Amino acid sequence: MISVAEALAHIFDLVAPLPTEEVALEDAAGRVLAAPVIARRDQPPFAASAMDGYAVTAADARPGASLGVIGTSAAGHGFDGTLAPGQAVRIFTGAPVPPGADRVIIQEDVMRDGDRITLGDRLDSAAHIRPAGADFACGDTLSAPRRLRPADLALAAAMNVPRVTAHRRPRVAIIATGDELVMPGETPGPDQIIAANGFALTAMAEAEGARAQMLPIARDTEASLRAVFAQARDADLILTIGGASVGDHDLVGKVAADLGLNQSFYKVAMRPGKPLMAGRLGDATMIGLPGNPVSALVCAHVFVLPAIRVMQGLPAEPAPASRAPVACDLPANGPRAHYMRARIIDGRLVPFDSQDSALLTILSEARALIVRAPHEGPRQAGERVDYLPL
């Protein structure tokens, strides 16, 4: 059995950034930028007032000064002229500061009488002027790769860049396997359960930027598996669920091999998730997940999401871990990496008593997977340990 790190390295070898495409800004939230956005202008494009008030010369900005108002500069409608000593221009936030002015006196500190103003007794010392290019200058960049967050979209828009280059969203096909499965809402037979894992995998893949599709459930026959695999022809990533272990009905590995799977590995020293497999199947990467719900979803956190990130052009990195103190003593770990479901209470990790990989109720309550290295010694309450946030 290989280690988690080795398995992840194999998976990174199986995936590559997908081709790029142009995306309109309004469709680009969450997409991964593949080429830098280059500002087409300065922002602000002129020295702009940061306040509502009066633009004056520095020399006139003294308590009690009396100045003549010669015009107005509003946002979108600058003052067409130059300011001389003894003069003021009524100005509003975001408006161009007229040439000659180097201070804005906020209107709270000004008394106005017709076309004249008198500055108050106590003036603040700030200029209240944003210089041209204070935010960014023409040619400045928003670097790639990065996942576009709302503020990034606003920045690209401000740079006057209406379309960005992003890697294509990975197409993920999800294949649940097993005679025991029916879809939610259907009537299960006495020996059947509801296919659940695909819903979590779909949500996780989509939240990570992929387009995921649940294909029909494949039954435990080679013919059924082949038929469903055939429907995954366009996928960049095929995720199978179940049928990965050593039982007589665990056919996924055999059928995938018959279809030409170039298998990278089978079985990883982790729990849950041991019977994980991965390889290249035609133009797609295939990751065969174990059927137990927690096993499938832990493997998705540890392997599938990092793979989806690489396909979008992000760096090949393990799932981001955090550290927090554990709330109770933990026994020494065995030979497999252990991903322990835990709550986070008052900043401390509280593992659940049962770590059975079939229990969705516990996974649904869990907010952390405590990561225990193979053969790691016992941990005492209060020790800081690594965990993957859920």
Ligand SMILES: Nc1nc2c(c(=O)[nH]1)N[C@H]1C(S)=C(S)[C@@H](COP(=O)(O)OP(=O)(O)OC[C@H]3O[C@@H](n4cnc5c(N)ncnc54)[C@H](O)[C@@H]3O)O[C@H]1N2
């Ligand atoms: N003799 C051995 N038996 C098992 C071993 C082993 O090493 N030797 N490994 C165990 C481990 S660890 C795991 S994990 C499971 C994995 O088995 P499979 O990947 O073959 O999964 P299945 O047998 O198909 O299903 C396991 C379990 O999960 C349920 N399941 C499957 N798909 C779904 C789904 N889409 N939604 C909800 N639940 C699902 C299925 O009904 C089973 O209860 O093997 C152990 N056995």
Ligand code: MOO
């Ligand atoms: O590895 Mo299995 O995934 O422990 O339940």
